Amino acid sequence: MNRSLILSRLRIEIRRKESGYPTERTMVRIVRNFLESMSLSHSSQIRQWHKDLYLSKLKSNQDTSEEELLQTKSSLLFLFERVLKPSNTFVQTDENSEPEPGVFRITG
Secondary structure: HHHHHHHHHHHHHHHHHHOOOOHHHHEEEEEEEEHHHOOEEEEOOHHHHHHHHHHHHHHHOOOOHHHHHHHHHHHHHHHHHHOOOOOOOOOOOOOOOOOOOOOOOOOO
16 A cells, blocks of 8 residues: 555544544654655555664654654554554465565475
8 A cells, every 4th residue: 555545544543543633643743754764655665674773763863852752663563553464354374475575484
């Protein structure tokens, strides 16, 4: 799904959680900044290491407060678990399929 659809699904999931409008605005801003900063335009490009890299950049930035860092961490966790989590209908059951490109597996 493209960037606008990711943000749209994020809004839907936040509203399902029945969070307030300021929370929704903050989470959408954080996720938008994450996608723009990592130059991600499609959900198939997003990997766990992008989140780790983005958080480490924020930690190294002197202007980032601890509160903002925690908000970012929880927003990205929500994005990965609720929005980008594959549904049961699209989970691949093939043993030879790779979960991510570039992942090496040692078979017995």
